Amino acid sequence: MGPLASGISKLYGRRGWAVLGACAAILFLLFPLANLALPKGSLFYISDYTVALTGKIMCYAIVAVAMDLIWGYTGILSLGHGLFFALGGYAMGMYLMRMIGREGQYQSDLPDFMVFLDWKTYPWYWSFTDHFWYAALLVVLVPGLLAFAFGFFAFRSRIKGVYFSIITQALTFAFMLLFFRNDTGFGGNNGFTDFKRILGIPIATPQMRMALFAITGATLIATLLLGRFIVTSKFGRVLAAIREIGPVITAIVLAGVAGTAITADLGARKIREELDALQVLGVDPVKNLVVPRFLALMLATGLFNIYAVLFGLFGGILAALVNEQPLGPFWNTLFANASVTDLWGSVLKTTIFGAIIAIVCCYKGMTASGGAEGVGRAVNQAVVVTFLAIFAFDYVFTQTLLATHPEILVIK
Numbered sequence: 001m002g003p004l005a006s007g008i009s010k011l012y013g014r015r016g017w018a019v020l021g022a023c024a025a026i027l028f029l030l031f032p033l034a035n036l037a038l039p040k041g042s043l044f045y046i047s048d049y050t051v052a053l054t055g056k057i058m059c060y061a062i063v064a065v066a067m068d069l070i071w072g073y074t075g076i077l078s079l080g081h082g083l084f085f086a087l088g089g090y091a092m093g094m095y096l097m098r099m100i101g102r103e104g105q106y107q108s109d110l111p112d113f114m115v116f117l118d119w120k121t122y123p124w125y126w127s128f129t130d131h132f133w134y135a136a137l138l139v140v141l142v143p144g145l146l147a148f149a150f151g152f153f154a155f156r157s158r159i160k161g162v163y164f165s166i167i168t169q170a171l172t173f174a175f176m177l178l179f180f181r182n183d184t185g186f187g188g189n190n191g192f193t194d195f196k197r198i199l200g201i202p203i204a205t206p207q208m209r210m211a212l213f214a215i216t217g218a219t220l221i222a223t224l225l226l227g228r229f230i231v232t233s234k235f236g237r238v239l240a241a242i243r244e245i246g247p248v249i250t251a252i253v254l255a256g257v258a259g260t261a262i263t264a265d266l267g268a269r270k271i272r273e274e275l276d277a278l279q280v281l282g283v284d285p286v287k288n289l290v291v292p293r294f295l296a297l298m299l300a301t302g303l304f305n306i307y308a309v310l311f312g313l314f315g316g317i318l319a320a321l322v323n324e325q326p327l328g329p330f331w332n333t334l335f336a337n338a339s340v341t342d343l344w345g346s347v348l349k350t351t352i353f354g355a356i357i358a359i360v361c362c363y364k365g366m367t368a369s370g371g372a373e374g375v376g377r378a379v380n381q382a383v384v385v386t387f388l389a390i391f392a393f394d395y396v397f398t399q400t401l402l403a404t405h406p407e408i409l410v411i412k
Contacts, residue, residue: 011228013324020221027217032210048209055213058220065223069230080150080168083175084143090179091142093192094126095135096203100196112194113187123185132199163395251353254301255386259361262293263382266365267375275366285366294358301354302347309346341405349397353390360386 012020031054034046063081070078097111106115110122128134150171154164179186187193201208266289269275275285317327361382368378 011225011232015324020224024217024221028214031213036206036210048206051209051213055216058216062220062223065220065227069227077165078168079165080147080172083172084147086175086179087143087146088139090186090192091129091135091138093195094129095132096195096198097192098130099198099200100194103196104194111187111192113190114185117182117188119185126185251301251350251357251390252387254297254304254354255357255361255390256383258297258300259357259382259386260379262297262358263361263365263368263379264375266290266362267368267378270366270368271371271375290358290362290366293362294355297354297358298351299354301357302351305346305350309343341401345397345401345405349394352393352397356389356393357386360389 031046031051034044035048035051038045040047063085066081067078070076070081100111102109104112104115106112108115110119114122122129129138150168154167159167178184179191180189182188195203197203198208198212203209203212266275269289275289278285278288321327364378364382364385368374370377
């Protein structure tokens with residue numbers, strides 16, 4: 001088997017390639033034939049609306065693949081992908097706006113929104129965007145350079161976890177405010193609209209619509225294959241962050257389900273003065289209501305974490321079987337890199353997560369006031385404080401564990 005065939009077989013097994021081929025046949029054969037060749041009255045006719053909607057779904061699927069790589073495989077929740085895709089969209093959008101020419105409402109060489117806002121000429125950053133290939137280069141180059149620059153300084157400064165999410169969200173929000181300003185040349189709140197042609201061809205024709213549909217489908221498949229190549233390579237092994245994802249997700253789920261229930265229950269008891277009645281009867285509310293919940297959540301989070309790890313292993317085995325890959329390399333990699341430190345660190349971390357959930361939620365419930373509305377506020381505050389406490393403790397615990405056991409950083 002040559003290098004090319006070996007590389008192809010590593011991406012997917014026969015079944016995986018068969019599914020991908022079937023999807024390609026649907027996109028590149030079934031949709032064009034059913035939309036362009038069949039009459040509208042046919043049972044198998046696919047409408048223009050369905051074509052446009054499917055194209056939009058495929059665009060969102062490209063974003064989903066990107067989010068799966070950054071969040072699903074590395075455990076890094078980046079909220080900046082909206083900005084990267086928006087920059088590419090604006091670059092191509094300005095090319096499409098300039099292709100309108102003098103067919104706009106004001107019959108000017110400038111887009112209608114610029115004429116309405118009294119722009120006299122294009123700003124410097126929109127220079128040469130009347131050329132398709134230059135705009136296509138901007139689609140890739142501008143978001144790529146911004147992502148590289150931001151990632152370089154962020155990771156060099158060791159920014160991670162919830163702080164990385166907050167900074168990427170702030171970056172996206174800042175650019176959104178910049179785009180929405182009327183004096184920045186991005187169309188304000190309305191954006192770029194009323195596109196008419198691309199490469200001199202009317203954009204609303206069925207043939208051009210189907211061509212754009214096929215290009216979108218091909219881009220989605222290429223993105224999926226690129227992502228698959230990354231995660232099946234040695235670089236992809238570094239992306240697997242089971243040590244971080246399992247405990248945090250377990251804690252967040254329990255905080256959102258069990259934690260809110262505890263806060264609501266104790267808050268309702270507080271509002272109905274049941275806690276005061278227990279004290280009058282000589283019964284300690286903390287000993288009889290808080291301590292059992294505290295111990296139960298600590299036990300539950302530890303057990304659920306073990307379940308999450310086992311479920312992740314089962315998912316890896318299932319993926320290997322579906323793609324007809326041997327299980328030997330999977331087990332060899334697992335036993336070469338997994339250690340007792342990983343296991344006890346994960347269980348200990350989630351157990352403490354349970355304690356944090358119990359303490360915060362019980363405290364918020366037992367100090368609720370202001371009737372039913374106050375209970376609702378207590379529940380909301382409990383969720384927010386618990387999430388922040390979990391992320392903060394996760395950062396401190398992980399840094400301590402890595403500092404005291406640096407050998408677990410080595411990928412064999």
